[in-house]
Amino acid sequence: xxxxxxxxxxxxxxxxxxxxxxxxxxxxxxxxxxxxxxxxxxxxxxxxxxxxxxxxxxxxxxxxxxxxxxxxxxxxxxxxxxxxxxxxxxxxxxxxxxxxxxxxxxxxxxxxxxxxxxxxxxxxxxxxxxxxxxxxxxxxxxxxxxxxxxxxxx
Amino acid sequence: xxxxxxxxxxxxxxxxxxxxxxxxxxxxxxxxxxxxxxxxxxxxxxxxxxxxxxxxxxxxxxxxxxxxxxxxxxxxxxxxxxxxxxxxxxxxxxxxxxxxxxxxxxxxxxxxxxxxxxxxxxxxxxxxxxxxxxxxxxxxxxxxxxxxxxxxxx
DNA sequence: GTGTGAGTTGAAGTGCGCTTCAACTCAAGG
DNA sequence: CCTTGAGTTGAAGCGCACTTCAACTCACAC
Numbered sequence: 397x398x399x400x401x402x403x404x405x406x407x408x409x410x411x412x413x414x415x416x417x418x419x420x421x422x423x424x425x426x427x428x429x430x431x432x433x434x435x436x437x438x439x440x441x442x443x444x445x446x447x448x449x450x451x452x453x454x455x456x457x458x459x460x461x462x463x464x465x466x467x468x469x470x471x472x473x474x475x476x477x478x479x480x481x482x483x484x485x486x487x488x489x490x491x492x493x494x495x496x497x498x499x500x501x502x503x504x505x506x507x508x509x510x511x512x513x514x515x516x517x518x519x520x521x522x523x524x525x526x527x528x529x530x531x532x533x534x535x536x537x538x539x540x541x542x543x544x545x546x547x548x549x550x
Numbered sequence: 551x552x553x554x555x556x557x558x559x560x561x562x563x564x565x566x567x568x569x570x571x572x573x574x575x576x577x578x579x580x581x582x583x584x585x586x587x588x589x590x591x592x593x594x595x596x597x598x599x600x601x602x603x604x605x606x607x608x609x610x611x612x613x614x615x616x617x618x619x620x621x622x623x624x625x626x627x628x629x630x631x632x633x634x635x636x637x638x639x640x641x642x643x644x645x646x647x648x649x650x651x652x653x654x655x656x657x658x659x660x661x662x663x664x665x666x667x668x669x670x671x672x673x674x675x676x677x678x679x680x681x682x683x684x685x686x687x688x689x690x691x692x693x694x695x696x697x698x699x700x701x702x703x704x
Numbered sequence: 705g706t707g708t709g710a711g712t713t714g715a716a717g718t719g720c721g722c723t724t725c726a727a728c729t730c731a732a733g734g
Numbered sequence: 735c736c737t738t739g740a741g742t743t744g745a746a747g748c749g750c751a752c753t754t755c756a757a758c759t760c761a762c763a764c
Contacts, residue, residue, distance in 0.1 A: 415754080433759070434712065435760065435761085502646065
């Protein structure tokens with residue numbers, strides 16, 4: 397057993413396509429040494445980075461934000477369990493927040509199923525504070541404009 | 551008060567940009583009549599369709615799937631409250647599912663914060679059933695490959 | 705040594721959900 | 735009438751997260 401991984405091995409272990417791993421490298425999310433023949437060799441610790449990246453994506457974090465988070469890991473040494481725990485805790489907060497938002501949406505939607513309305517005038521999903529009512533008779537969508545990637549199919 | 555809306559009015563009421571409304575029309579998500587001068591005039595019932603579209607997006611449904619759902623509404627008459635309630639109930643199920651998945655991820659992540667591991671070999675987030683262990687010493691990512699739009703920043 | 709599967713690169717392509725642009729027409733108030 | 739803001743179109747562009755491609759090189763088993 398060697399202590400570095402080829403891109404194919406890392407791909408097989410992490411479930412991430414080689415093309416994606418190269419892409420992550422370009423973005424500065426992972427790093428690799430090179431052999432004399434210019435092939436990538438990944439330290440085993442990169443496995444953990446890739447794991448973190450995929451988990452963070454599940455939570456809804458963009459690769460750019462993930463990079464920022466990873467940059468906060470110590471560069472001088474291999475990150476310890478405590479280092480990873482710190483980052484994971486931060487994502488946990490995001491997860492909680494995200495779950496809370498979806499739960500609220502679900503509860504509001506339940507109310508709407510009851511009345512069958514989905515009405516911009518009356519529905520609790522919209523304009524709960526009526527803070528734009530001054531502009532006219534109608535209400536406005538109060539849901540945040542979703543970023544294009546704001547949603548997750550199951 | 552007129553009983554049809556210009557694109558600007560619908561945009562203001564729904565919080566959706568005119569360009570997006572035109573895009574939705576191209577995809578068959580909304581429809582509009584035309585004036586003699588070829589301008590769009592939306593029936594008030596289109597407001598509800600737009601509301602539904604935005605809510606469904608929050609839940610994580612692609613525009614294509616939303617179109618399929620909207621196509622199940624009766625074409626011959628203006629949809630009733632009961633029609634909308636049926637669709638909303640379907641999305642509610644998806645929301646529940648989605649919340650469940652995120653909660654599982656959160657709980658697993660909590661375990662990992664405890665051990666600080668995020669390890670592909672040991673972490674409960676990975677390969678919980680070890681069903682790929684036969685291929686070698688390592689485990690594989692068991693998280694579903696996220697679709698590119700699988701996530702939602704808060 | 706050699707064949708073969710694995711790896712390399714930069715550039716271009718993909719899919720989604722829009723936005724922007726240019727060039728043009730419409731509608732309504734003064 | 736005329737001005738002006740709102741609306742029209744098709745085509746192109748954008749941002750993200752990748753994938754695909756072509757043309758090439760490497761590493762390892764035989």
